[in-house]
Amino acid sequence: MQVPGDVGGGGGEAGDMRGRHRIQAELKKLEQEARFLEEELEELNKMDKVSTALQEFVVTIESKADPLLPVTTGAAYQSWDRWFEGPQDLRRCKCWFL
Amino acid sequence: MTCAFAPNGQSVACGGLDSACSIFNLSSQADRDGNMPVSRVLTGHKGYVSSCQYVPDQETRLITGSGDQTCVLWDVTTGQRISIFGGEFPSGHTADVLSLSINSLNTNMFISGSCDTTVRLWDLRIASRAVRTYHGHEGDINSVKFFPDGQRFGTGSDDGTCRLFDMRTGHQLQVYNREPDRNDNELPIVTSVAFSISGRLLFAGYSNGDCYVWDTLLAEVVLNLGTLQNSHEGRISCLGLSSDGSALCTGSWDKNLKIWAFSGHRKIV
Numbered sequence: 001m002q003v004p005g006d007v008g009g010g011g012g013e014a015g016d017m018r019g020r021h022r023i024q025a026e027l028k029k030l031e032q033e034a035r036f037l038e039e040e041l042e043e044l045n046k047m048d049k050v051s052t053a054l055q056e057f058v059v060t061i062e063s064k065a066d067p068l069l070p071v072t073t074g075a076a077y078q079s080w081d082r083w084f085e086g087p088q089d090l091r092r093c094k095c096w097f098l
Numbered sequence: 099m100t101c102a103f104a105p106n107g108q109s110v111a112c113g114g115l116d117s118a119c120s121i122f123n124l125s126s127q128a129d130r131d132g133n134m135p136v137s138r139v140l141t142g143h144k145g146y147v148s149s150c151q152y153v154p155d156q157e158t159r160l161i162t163g164s165g166d167q168t169c170v171l172w173d174v175t176t177g178q179r180i181s182i183f184g185g186e187f188p189s190g191h192t193a194d195v196l197s198l199s200i201n202s203l204n205t206n207m208f209i210s211g212s213c214d215t216t217v218r219l220w221d222l223r224i225a226s227r228a229v230r231t232y233h234g235h236e237g238d239i240n241s242v243k244f245f246p247d248g249q250r251f252g253t254g255s256d257d258g259t260c261r262l263f264d265m266r267t268g269h270q271l272q273v274y275n276r277e278p279d280r281n282d283n284e285l286p287i288v289t290s291v292a293f294s295i296s297g298r299l300l301f302a303g304y305s306n307g308d309c310y311v312w313d314t315l316l317a318e319v320v321l322n323l324g325t326l327q328n329s330h331e332g333r334i335s336c337l338g339l340s341s342d343g344s345a346l347c348t349g350s351w352d353k354n355l356k357i358w359a360f361s362g363h364r365k366i367v
């Protein structure tokens with residue numbers, strides 16, 4: 001007897017195959033993810049200590065001239081103060097200058 | 099929600115809740131109402147476009163971040179997606195992407211910050227997997243910005259803190275934690291961050307209109323621009339430095355943009 005929803009005689013088997021393929025694809029994904037995590041763990045074991053990174057950080061911030069610091073290294077430029085000169089084109093600029 | 103100049107300053111890209119990124123050519127003729135025509139629309143995201151940035155020195159390539167949890171690299175001239183970062187592939191973000199920042203020293207690398215509380219580092223040449231994931235924040239990451247030398251980056255989050263991470267090792271180098279309010283009000287969230295040109299200062303905009311200037315080394319607040327005369331009267335939504343680092347611009351829900359610069363005496367050593 002044919003049950004509503006049956007598609008020919010092989011509908012059940014086709015469904016099983018699809019399910020199997022899906023599970024195999026999921027497994028492959030998980031295996032790949034596990035490999036990536038192992039690689040990441042290996043990298044972490046070889047990683048520099050945080051003290052090295054902090055030392056590099058200190059050297060970097062002291063090496064460049066910074067117009068927003070009261071004490072800074074390197075050359076200063078007059079253009080750093082252009083913000084206090086007011087609008088250049090009074091006809092078109094609507095900014096108000098404090 | 100986001101806009102960016104092209105490297106040559108001739109185009110602007112902007113994106114938002116229409117899930118698209120529109121490109122405007124600034125040399126086009128504006129219409130009678132002064133509106134610029136759209137020269138191209140980049141469609142394909144399945145969620146809002148939260149952030150966009152042109153790849154430095156490449157007028158034709160743009161990266162967008164989206165509420166659909168992915169970042170996309172676009173060819174602006176053809177409107178085609180070159181690569182999708184995240185989405186179907188593992189190691190993508192698991193919630194909305196809110197912010198991105200491209201490494202100016204190695205323009206193949208960019209970071210994205212997300213509502214999944216992580217930052218991910220991507221290589222433009224390898225879309226299939228994030229290079230590294232950075233954990234630490236306890237809330238949505240609203241803003242990410244590379245440090246000037248491209249070796250570390252700063253973040254701002256709904257958890258009320260800013261953090262500094264080392265890009266290569268993933269170490270969290272510093273947390274910038276503000277004092278809780280005396281009235282026990284909820285901690286304001288960080289909406290936007292930017293570094294001064296040396297990296298010694300971190301500017302952080304907050305939801306209550308504060309704009310803290312953090313000393314990145316000492317993790318101390320140097321100044322709160324929100325307490326100065328003529329400060330913003332609403333949430334700080336965005337901020338950025340001029341290209342020579344001599345001024346900061348802040349944007350706010352009070353509908354104003356303000357430019358801030360150092361007016362004291364400078365000592366050069």
